[in-house]
Amino acid sequence: MNRKIIFKCVAGFVKIILTTVVASFIIFFVIYIFEDNSQLQDFFGNNIVIAYYNWLVNFIQLDWGWVVRSNMKIVPYSYNDQSIGVINYLLRTLSYGAAGIILALAISSIFTFFAVFFYSIPSRLLLKILSYISGLHIIILCFFIKIVLGHSEGFHILVIFAIALGSNMFSDIYYYQLDQFSKLLEQDFITAARAWGDSVWKHARRSVGLGLLTQWNALVSTIFTSTIIIEYYFKVDGIGHALHKYLIEPNLSYPDDKVESLFFMAISFTVIFIVLILNTVKNEIYLKFSTSGNNK
């Protein structure tokens, strides 16, 4: 049994690594072929496969290169201002995204629960309004936050609300949970549990988790996009801000300079790796969740 689990873990990890390598090669290929003024040709040779191999070996040895304009070294984790830590930025982005998703899930679960099981009209109304607001693009929400607050401080909390609501994230979770709770309400064991005076929440919990897991793939990309835009707009530290600071802004201001391809490759590889790990963990949890439900 243990050997089976170990084999499964190793196989899963190898699959993640392989997919990350192929995906990062696609990005490397695009930059290498179409961009003749990048760091990749200069440092890793004229043959694309060998160049990618060289870059990958350097990357694995944690030699992630440096940023052209400021000459700052790119490192996995930075402890000072002399280097750029990719994971520092990534952790901030992930924490904002996680806060947003937890907020969306909590609001949706609580109010959908009251709306479905206790027929609460205010909850239903609130959810409907929130789901419509959720249809707004994150940029419009940024505008609204700025129109309401102007340039005053204290928008950090609203940023999390914006991530939770913007670009359909809330509505996706809400519609799935509404569907699941409505189906659950029709089940005989729920009627029996309610007649018995048992807590319905105990049974609804599973739907809450499944709601999150089934929407996971879509949510991860939405979180990344929303958080990157928010960070870019409000200059909040994270991947979006880093991309703006080290890639977009120099590229727009000094178009003749080299593209920060090493920085972009480091960010891409790390982000793809993290996303794949999150998706794999989700698949395992989902399998466990749904199987345990069937056993019951």
Added chain:
Amino acid sequence: MMYRIKILFLLLLTLLLVVLSMYQIILPDRGDTYFYDAPGNNGERMTWASPFSGGYPGVNKVSTKKVKLYLGTDYDGNDLAFRISKGVFSSMLLSFLAAVLIFVFLGSSLGIIIGFNRAKTTIKELLNHQESSLRIVYHLFQGTIDYVLQIINAIPMLLLVLISVIVVEKSLYDANQLLKLALCLFVYGLLSTPKLAFLIKDKINTLEDEDFIDAARASGISDNKLVFTHIIRYECSSIIFLQAINIFIQAIMLETVIAFLGYGVRQIKYETIGKLISEFKDYLPGTVMGDPLAILPIVMLLLIAFVGNSWSKELLDEQYE
């Protein structure tokens, strides 16, 4: 009842967008600059009026002809309705031609390739059953395409789009900006194809066990007719339509994001929704020229697009169920 009301509103929203995009064609002379027949703060004539202010007719700077400017003007005296109309028209056209067409065509084709006649056995079993080598090669081809699509699906879209934007911007520095934008949207459409391909693959996998497929095969219907008529046209058309609408709106939004990041269309003679948004963000309260009314029509436009997208999604979901 709600279903009909939603359809009616959706039609009205579409009509509104079409009328808006037709404004520049019906009134092509509105591309000139105007001032207002009213005194400004220092006694001079106003060259800018916020939308919905009304009351003062716009006066053409060259011909001095008086006209009604429905949404006021921007700070340079250009008719805002005309600019928005041009922006809506070019954004819609670019999204459709560059992103939606390739998405629908390639997504459906790849979905059929990876879904139809898919071996439900492993390669080892295929070899043991002494399948023809052509069939084994075909199954390998299907598996490879499936894997490549999964990999593309695993990369966060914004990263890929961002790098394509930067690459297009640098490698085609002097090219037409609308063409560069079209290329970026084309890349977006291309990279979104796994979504549609996987949906069609799943649908085909479900349908292959259905009785009517066996019956159609028994009655001698060719594979081509089975795929294109029975599966794609009758069973997958709603999925394709739903996804196409989604990509259409998402492409418009992506153009907004690209412009918002500082790329996109910047030349004066072209207008897109993204260009208007990024230009008018300087008019937010707290900024030097801040006035919320100035940005209102543009934000309203994005709202219309999103409400339309949400409703069309809901309606098609209902219909699909």
